[in-house]
Amino acid sequence: MVDPELLSLLIGNIYDAALDSSLWAGVLEQATQFIGGTAAGIYWKDITVQGELHYVYNVEPSSVDEYFSKYIRFDPSLTAQFFFKIGEIYNTTNVLPYSEFVETTFYKEWVKPNGWADHLAATLDKTATSFAQFGVFRSERQGLADDDMRQRMQLLVPHVRRAVLIGNVIDLQKEKAGSLSDALNGLDAGVFLLDSQCHVAFSNMAAQALLDDATILRAVNHTLIAVDPDAAQVLRDVIAAASGGDGAVGADGVAIPLSGKPGQNWVADILPLTSGARRQAGAHHSAVAAVFVRKVSMAARYPTEVAARQFRLTPSEVRVLDALLKVSGVPRIAEALGISEATVKTHLQNIFGKTGVRRQADLIKLVAAHARPFPG
Known part of the structure; x- marks a missing residue:
């Protein structure tokens, strides 16, 4: 059971952070303890495989630097995160089977060394090319996110979203504003x-x-x-x-x-x-x-999302398609996703069958066409 007084106090602290961004670190600590995790952050990412961590609790700065300088391009959840609706809550198993996740370069070289097992997140805002996210990490001891964690996360996400959006608008600069x-x-x-x-x-x-x-x-x-x-x-x-x-x-x-x-x-x-x-x-x-x-603005959808919906691609096929847009060749795709070359070839054949193209170059052109607002 959730303590109503504790929840109300936490929500109040979240709203205070909208006026004073220095409070976010403490708020994220409280939210992490309430939800049931070990670390948390508020950050943004975009389709150019870049991003920035705005506020964080209990994540080493070196880990943050490593993620955005190297491991973001190996993150198997990055593409899928463009598909989730604003406010929707999701964890690793909503993106790919956990047995596949632990075989990825991303898990072996970045997630596991940090002692984490899972990441429960919600999209706070999004455009066709970027999204803002609130995420809570679970330790190996805590294991995968469960229903209780999701329910507690759901209680906070609307308020975190409101506070972040308003905080971005206000940017009070108190030293310049007398009232x-x-x-x-x-x-x-x-x-x-x-x-x-x-x-x-x-x-x-x-x-x-x-x-x-x-x-x-x-x-x-x-x-x-x-x-x-x-x-x-x-x-x-x-x-x-x-x-x-x-x-x-x-x-x-x-x-x-x-x-x-x-x-x-x-x-x-x-x-x-x-x-x-x-x-x-x-x-x-x-x-x-x-x-x-x-x-x-009513921005267009992320082009891979449009292709995935139009051709009814599976999550695994979407990951292979997105990797194809970033690296060339079956071996490099397999290495990036932590799967065998044979599996990559199988997914590519399925994508070819659904889209009606026969070459990787034509597949790239097909997806790129979705990124143009006025195809010619």
């Missing part, structure tokens, strides 16, 4: 501070521009209302819950879709201001929550 209002006025994102009835206690200049446009949001008698009826209801519910404390704010508030002009996609992220370091920020305005409104 919360000064900091918010300097943001490109629209920000509203609301009381429990959705009355607008403060709006920055970008938020006022959104109200003047009245396409996605409007103010009626100083009450903030989303133009879309469904979004309006969710907004009211989440703001009402915010007045009850951090633990009362559910997953619905992570990213509320807002209607907008054709070709645009607007979302609202909500930060409770009712406890912790955030209480002082909201007290001056009698606000219970801050609403951050931002426009996001």
Whole structure:
């Protein structure tokens, strides 16, 4: 059973980290203990086989450097991670059979030397070419992630996602901002501070521009209302819950879709201001929550994902296909994936059969075509 008070306190600490990024290391330690792991991190990766660790707990800096400088290209889960939906939770066995995983170069040279057995993760945000992730490592003694760990992870992921997104938007630079209002006025994102009835206690200049446009949001008698009826209801519910404390704010508030002009996609992220370091920020305005409104691009899917869905490739076939895009020749693909050359050849033959091409070069051209928005 989860202790409600402990969970609420942890959620509050997560939201405090949205305003003060120096708190993330401590928050990740608490989250690791709560979820049931031994180490954790928040990081991003992209299709150029690069990435960066933003916040970390209990991972040696040398291991981080080794991963991003060398072993990321051998990570068998990297391609599959582009396929998971935002907020979806997955571990190693959701990507490939564990018996195959322990035979990879990645496991033998990086995972096992660190004393880890598994990695439970969730995608926080993604584009066609990159994704941000929250991950918790399991030690060999702890073994593979179980259902209890997944359930505890699920309780935290919506709040971690909200805090990370808002923290990226705010970047308060406290030495330059004399007050919360000064900091918010300097943001490109629209920000509203609301009381429990959705009355607008403060709006920055970008938020006022959104109200003047009245396409996605409007103010009626100083009450903030989303133009879309469904979004309006969710907004009211989440703001009402915010007045009850951090633990009362559910997953619905992570990213509320807002209607907008054709070709645009607007979302609202909500930060409770009712406890912790955030209480002082909201007290001056009698606000219970801050609403951050931002426009996001509707990016195309990762090209390998498109090919995998179109031709119904298996996870093993996708890994071989992705390796083919990065290294040339069956021997190098086999070495990178930790499988035999015969297995690579079998997967390639299956891919050829599904896609209708007969040469590796033609297969590369086929996948590359999915990366062009206007194939010619």
